[in-house]
Amino acid sequence: MAKHDAIEVRIGGKEIAQAISRGDRAALENVSKAIVVCSRIAHYSRARVLKGRYASTPRSYAPRPRYVVSEGYADLLPITKRFYKSSQAFHTAARGKPGNVTGGMLEGLRVRNFGAKGAVVEFAGTSMGSRIKARKSGTYNQRVKVANRKKARQVYWRLRVNPIQPTDQEVEALGSVTSLLLGEKIAKNFSARQGETVMTGDRLLAALLAADSKNGTPVRL
Secondary structure, X not given: OOOOOOOEEEOOOHHHHHHHHOOOHHHHHHHHHHHHHHHHHHHHHHHHHHOOOOOOOOOOOOXXXXXXXXXXXXXXXXXXXXXXXXXXXXXXXXXXXOOEOOXXXXXXXXXXXXXXXXXXXXXXXXXXXOOOEEOOOOOEEOOOEEEHHHHHHHHHHHHOOOOOOOOHHHHHHHHHHHHHHHHHHHHHHOOOOOOOOOOOOOHHHHHHHHHHHHHOOOOOO
């Protein structure tokens, strides 16, 4: 995965079409702001997960039973061996980060609108899976694509981590930026001088979110 791969953004649906039809600028502006914030958070979270850092500590991969990966999955890795004594042994050999071995799941990270109310960050699309699927003919499909949403669910069940859960510092940064922007709006409406607002939490994320929100357009990643 390229370091600066863009986050896919999808906007559409019945509620958006209706908001456009009736000229509901307020609703469309709210969705646009949510898309901006979620795009930045998704990009920031993905960069963190690529380094193996999560909002909580992942538990270890299972030391048993035997673990086998498909040919298609092995082709994406710097190792040729496909049979291991355990999931733990395989992931150690693959040298990937917890919950991220080939990067396929993270490439499916997407931001989309949630009706005309806001936006969500989710895993979409499919990528190569490690499982081998038997065919009715008696042969085996060694290149089975798996929904990235399902992969994320498996990461949670096996490692007990949500790949895109914000850290406490990231949540605090979002709250800090919200307070800053709200304070600016109130000061403007009352022609008052805004007091100094100190960014807290993850300050880099806070600065990026503030810049994105003030620019008023989705971030260019």
